[in-house]
Amino acid sequence: MDIAELRRSQFPITERYIYLNHASVAPVSVAVCQAMGDIVQDVAEHGMAHIAQWQDLCTAARCSAACLIGAHESQIAFLKNTTDGLIAVALGVDWRPGDNVVIARGEFPANVYPWLNLRDRGVSIRWVAEVDGCLRVEDFDSAIDARTRVLSVSSVEFFSGFRNDLTALGTLCRERDILFVVDGIQSVGALQIDVGALGIDCLAADGHKWLMGPEGCALFYTSPRALARLRVAGLGWASVLTAHDFLNYDTELHADARRFETGSQNTAGIAGLKAAIDLLLDIGMVTVEARVLHLARLLADGVAAKRYQLLGSRRPDEVSGIITFQAEDISSQEIARSLTAASVQFTDRAGTIRLSPHVYNTEAEIDLVLRALPQPA
Numbered sequence: 001m002d003i004a005e006l007r008r009s010q011f012p013i014t015e016r017y018i019y020l021n022h023a024s025v026a027p028v029s030v031a032v033c034q035a036m037g038d039i040v041q042d043v044a045e046h047g048m049a050h051i052a053q054w055q056d057l058c059t060a061a062r063c064s065a066a067c068l069i070g071a072h073e074s075q076i077a078f079l080k081n082t083t084d085g086l087i088a089v090a091l092g093v094d095w096r097p098g099d100n101v102v103i104a105r106g107e108f109p110a111n112v113y114p115w116l117n118l119r120d121r122g123v124s125i126r127w128v129a130e131v132d133g134c135l136r137v138e139d140f141d142s143a144i145d146a147r148t149r150v151l152s153v154s155s156v157e158f159f160s161g162f163r164n165d166l167t168a169l170g171t172l173c174r175e176r177d178i179l180f181v182v183d184g185i186q187s188v189g190a191l192q193i194d195v196g197a198l199g200i201d202c203l204a205a206d207g208h209k210w211l212m213g214p215e216g217c218a219l220f221y222t223s224p225r226a227l228a229r230l231r232v233a234g235l236g237w238a239s240v241l242t243a244h245d246f247l248n249y250d251t252e253l254h255a256d257a258r259r260f261e262t263g264s265q266n267t268a269g270i271a272g273l274k275a276a277i278d279l280l281l282d283i284g285m286v287t288v289e290a291r292v293l294h295l296a297r298l299l300a301d302g303v304a305a306k307r308y309q310l311l312g313s314r315r316p317d318e319v320s321g322i323i324t325f326q327a328e329d330i331s332s333q334e335i336a337r338s339l340t341a342a343s344v345q346f347t348d349r350a351g352t353i354r355l356s357p358h359v360y361n362t363e364a365e366i367d368l369v370l371r372a373l374p375q376p377a
Helices: 003-010 030-046 051-069 082-092 137-143 166-176 224-229 267-283 285-305 332-341 363-372
Strands: 076-079 100-104 124-128 148-154 179-183 202-206 218-222 323-326 347-349 352-355
Touching: 003 030, 030 267, 051 076, 051 218, 051 267, 076 082, 076 267, 082 148, 082 179, 082 202, 082 218, 100 137, 124 137, 137 148, 137 166, 148 166, 166 179, 179 224, 267 285, 285 323, 285 363, 332 347, 332 352, 332 363
Parallel strands: 100 124, 100 148, 148 179, 179 202
Antiparallel strands: 076 218, 202 218, 323 352, 347 352
16 A cells, blocks of 8 residues: 555545544545546536446445445445444334443444433443443343343443443443444444354444544444344335335335334435545454554553553553553643634543544654644653
8 A cells, every 4th residue: 555645646635734643534535536526526517417426326236335344235224423323223122121222332323312311211221330441241141131232332332432341342332232332433444343253133333533534424223133132213215125116105124124214314414424434444454453553552652651651451452543541640632722723623621631642644744743742740
């Protein structure tokens, strides 16, 4: 992979910033801009004359998304965002009063509110706490009881960057016959993931972070087991087999994940998401993951060498592309001012600084960032 050519041809943002904020909102590539612009231009010039081509594009996008996460195209739906995918699961389970869902404390709210909203159905949350910035499989195991119906976890925790053991959690869920639900937004596009091998039942990931696609367009995966168990709580005209027979109000659902798509699609967004995924597939996810982890390790080592306190774990199987740190004697605001002066894009949250490099970032950029950080006492 030619990093210099990738930066020059696809990421003009590199001319202005050292962009290390992919865990927040990532810049899109030239390919994504072109794909989305082509759809908008087509509508401007031709209206709906090429709608059949748009439908073909959506089919191709399902194939790309499926390839990325080790699924089949029939298992992919396109929703508005990660939250919508988690809501589809939360409202789709046949809950009974006294049932519960197991989640971790410290999750991004997308993986909290859909479950909190089940309180009026008599469904409770069983919380798993971090221990030294890590989530332990045995604590998830202890939290599960006979009334647990769902275990829902982020593949990577947004605050600390801790990488959950999806293999072990998937096995645990299979053994306990509960649905394994994953908020994948902090790993899909940065780390390799195979939903089948991991035993994941549902996964949702919006395009605007590590996928480097548009905001407001998410992929949503459902396993055959989940498809059989989840009811469609938000039935729309696009959910049914007779979707394009507008006066036939038959409610027979699509046999695949398309049943979770309620209405007209964000065609431009799907075009952009496909272009973003295809760029990653062209590079190769083995290469992408290796480079993301390499750059993150350089950051972590450099930050630690300057005597900052790192959050999360540094074990090889628990690291991700997210590096979060703080200093006892320097405020995050002061650190933020130094990074901003060096044209670095980052996240300043709750007294910590979070950096998240991607495949097109360089070792030279990491060096500049480390030199820009003020030295703790």
